[in-house]
Amino acid sequence: MDSEFRALFDAQARAATSLANSTLTALPLVEIRAGYRAQRQAQDKCPPAGVMVRQIEVQGGDGRLGARLYVPDGVATPSAAMAYFHGGGFVVGDLDTHDGFCRRLAVGAGCRVIAVDYRLAPEHPFPAAHDDALAATRWCFDHAEALGADRRRIAVGGDSAGANLAAATANMLGHDPVHPLVFQMLLYPVTWPEIPTVSRDMFDGPVLTKVNLAWFTDCLGFRGHGEADRTVLENARLLHPPPALVVTAGHDPLRDEGRAYAERLVTHGATVDHIEFGALPHDFYIMPDMSPAVPRAIEVTIKRLRTALQ
Numbered sequence: 001m002d003s004e005f006r007a008l009f010d011a012q013a014r015a016a017t018s019l020a021n022s023t024l025t026a027l028p029l030v031e032i033r034a035g036y037r038a039q040r041q042a043q044d045k046c047p048p049a050g051v052m053v054r055q056i057e058v059q060g061g062d063g064r065l066g067a068r069l070y071v072p073d074g075v076a077t078p079s080a081a082m083a084y085f086h087g088g089g090f091v092v093g094d095l096d097t098h099d100g101f102c103r104r105l106a107v108g109a110g111c112r113v114i115a116v117d118y119r120l121a122p123e124h125p126f127p128a129a130h131d132d133a134l135a136a137t138r139w140c141f142d143h144a145e146a147l148g149a150d151r152r153r154i155a156v157g158g159d160s161a162g163a164n165l166a167a168a169t170a171n172m173l174g175h176d177p178v179h180p181l182v183f184q185m186l187l188y189p190v191t192w193p194e195i196p197t198v199s200r201d202m203f204d205g206p207v208l209t210k211v212n213l214a215w216f217t218d219c220l221g222f223r224g225h226g227e228a229d230r231t232v233l234e235n236a237r238l239l240h241p242p243p244a245l246v247v248t249a250g251h252d253p254l255r256d257e258g259r260a261y262a263e264r265l266v267t268h269g270a271t272v273d274h275i276e277f278g279a280l281p282h283d284f285y286i287m288p289d290m291s292p293a294v295p296r297a298i299e300v301t302i303k304r305l306r307t308a309l310q
């Protein structure tokens with residue numbers, strides 16, 4: 001593991017203050033969310049300038065949702081755009097935890113980013129978040145002119161749980177000629193494999209522990225649901241999937257399912273660019289102050305995204 005992250009996780013373990021330990025699920029939900037937000041904001045204190053950020057509303061699966069529109073300085077109108085879904089196990093995370101990363105995406109890729117504040121579990125169990133992601137992405141197409149977006153260059157993206165939402169949305173729109181996605185960016189996606197992968201067995205943290213993964217699964221509440229294949233990506237119906245960038249992290253329980261999903265996309269005809277950052281842990285994209293390795297990884301990722309959206 002990257003030495004800077006190893007030192008961080010060792011210090012957290014000694015102090016017993018990491019949100020990634022097994023006491024997480026014993027805390028009140030409001031404290032869990034506030035703690036995650038505070039921790040991630042403290043690990044990303046220098047987001048780039050040169051981007052206009054505006055609060056907007058988009059259509060969700062059951063009403064309006066808050067969202068943020070990021071427009072980098074000097075970007076053409078219309079420009080490519082990405083509907084972005086934050087990570088956090090479908091339970092934590094929000095527009096603030098991923099604000100810095102969305103700014104980096106917009107500035108680095110030269111595109112508009114629409115970050116969606118989708119509904120969280122357990123208050124809103126499956127498929128609420130998936131319905132929100134799908135409806136919000138369709139809304140971006142339908143309101144492309146108002147957003148300053150080129151509807152021929154609209155993509156979806158997300159990290160962890162958000163990558164699951166992005167992938168599920170791409171799968172649902174694979175047969176929709178009115179909302180033709182040009183690209184999907186899946187950063188360490190969770191796919192809920194039916195048989196535990198080697199990496200899920202091997203890694204019990206950092207960041208994601210087995211206890212917390214089980215808790216996220218229970219909170220989402222998709223087991224036994226008639227539409228569960230929307231989120232269990234190894235069973236999802238893939239029809240004309242758009243090109244994809246799939247990123248995995250070497251020290252991440254989700255590593256192997258991300259690899260497997262990249263391979264599955266290829267077998268269904270998608271052009272896939274798979275990158276693995278072997279020394280990094282889960283959630284690294286929103287911890288750029290923790291190691292020089294993260295800005296380097298972000299630079300590589302955004303360069304690939306910029307090329308894909310040209």
